Amino acid sequence: MIAVVERCMHCGACVGSCPSNAIYLNEVILSFNSDCTKCGRCVKVCPVGAIRMEAGD
């Protein structure tokens, strides 16, 4: 499961870096679709560490 915490600054760094184009950001809400392969790139690229990979689906 991939989750975003309140630290998120809605900047889109994760959106543009996701190799599966699996993240969508309207002005303020970040959502992940089923194309996510759990590669972890978004977790790393986020400048403030707002994305977490958690156990389970």
Place this chain on the structure above:
Amino acid sequence: MVDGKYDVIVVGAGPAGSMTAKHAAQKGASVLMIEKRQEIGSPVRCGEGISKASLDEVGIKPDKRWIAAEVDGAKIVSPSGHVFTINERMAGNEVGMVLERVLFDKALAADAANAGAEIKVKTSAVGLKIENGKVRGVKVISHGEPMEFEAGCVVGADGFESQIGRWGGLDTNLKPNDITSCFQYRLTNVDHDFRYCEFIIGSAAPGGYIWIFPKDEYTANVGIGVLLSKIKSPGQVKQLLDRFIAKDERLNKGQPLDAVSGAVSVSPPPDKLVKDGLLLVGDAARIIDPITGGGIAHACISGMHAGKVLGEAAQEKDFSEARLMEYENLLRNRLENKLWRNWMAKEKLITLSDETFDKIIQTLAEVGVEKMSVGNILKVIKSRHPELVKEFEDLI
């Protein structure tokens, strides 16, 4: 049901989108520009540095309302504190200014409106209308309402986070070595040299640099860019900047007026920027300068060329890939060599040690450079450290 039909729909109202919309509308095309944010230009996601020369090139007249500061030059600072100062005599018209992007972006959008473009804010593109493999329009949510618009051509001006290209079949995916993750504060109550833009290179910002761009005598944009492939743990980018600020006497009493995160591409240009009914400009087209991470100027250049071509294409009612290639060719003629050369230079720079950066900056500071160019810089370094230049020589 369609809610409207336009020759051109521009997704994103940054500099690239507004320049596209303005130039297309000036040539008579019907243009809609949509922006997902509720306020164009805000929140700012930029260090706001640009050279005077690049505004001249795209016909934007400097306006006091959106210029925060004009600087005398730039200082490049090595890890152990050697400073190479680039002044106006060496840099010519490439010398910089620091913008007020909140107002700059609005001024460009106003120019587009003035030329006849329609604008919708708080309107996000959520997908493309694709029929028989061809892009026909865009699906949006506007102030919470789902809507659909048809277009001869959809323009992806949707910045680093761009999805328009990828939704439409243009590959803009980036490699980890070609992405820089950024964090910045606008710090006030700081004691910086407001006549210079400052760049601090080396391991303080692995694969990137720390910048101090003056907004006024007491305030500066202080930011960091770190190459994705060099990030060791989540959130490290912000931590590295916080650590740097805490240790810097000039900055550590500063207080933030805002915080900004984001990313830039530091890649070669993609293979393709146009398809039938689809075109990419600005950061969405991955045309940021891979050395500086600066993208405002290139966004404006690409928007200007795209808008002109789209305006003519609208008169001919031809938005085929073959027609839109005129834009791609114009842009490649202007930027392709520079982007490749600077990307190759970046690939080498990210391998250098702090010691090497010290040697290079010390040499440049002591010997001096008559006129700024990659060739001249390499010549100066070669005079003292021929071993360092070997790897770069193929770039001249």
